[in-house]
């Protein structure tokens with residue numbers, strides 16, 4: 165996904181707003197999730213994201229998303245954001261984010277997703293690391309309480 169950063173996307177210093185970048189990250193990841201499972205899918209978590217260098221008004225935000233790991237109903241998607249200067253063509257990595265989406269059926273209940281085909285050594289490395297990230301994320305959930313139970317309280 166490529167976005168041209170316009171004044172309405174920026175703060176008073178002419179740098180893109182962090183919230184706008186998070187929106188683009190979420191959108192790119194959602195497209196990848198939907199294409200994989202071909203059902204509805206919702207964002208359940210986004211890991212810590214840093215903004216390493218600013219993207220200026222008039223520059224491009226280039227957002228690349230790919231699936232890295234799937235569980236039974238969840239899918240992890242890695243999103244890389246780069247700035248691109250239209251005049252020089254210079255690209256700089258600005259953020260990397262890992263998001264988890266859950267496929268849901270018509271009543272909003274988690275639904276099984278197809279397996280992920282791991283074709284390269286890099287795919288296999290990323291999936292193995294994804295498994296470890298998943299375990300770390302689930303540890304952060306309140307003990308014995310699932311998000312669905314929290315909603316019902």
Ligand SMILES: CC(C)(COP(=O)(O)OP(=O)(O)OC[C@H]1O[C@@H](n2cnc3c(N)ncnc32)[C@H](O)[C@@H]1OP(=O)(O)O)[C@@H](O)C(=O)NCCC(=O)NCCS
Pocket residue numbers: 206207208209234235236237238239264266268272273274301302305310311312313
């Ligand atoms: C996503 C949702 C349906 C999951 O419901 P749930 O009751 O937690 O379901 P489960 O406990 O069965 O977990 C389903 C999957 O989500 C994963 N999951 C749950 N919470 C997670 C979290 N915080 N981070 C990462 N994965 C999580 C589980 O590991 C499981 O994956 P698996 O099937 O691959 O093992 C529910 O939390 C929800 O509707 N959340 C709101 C989503 C939304 O509206 N997003 C838009 C932005 S607000």
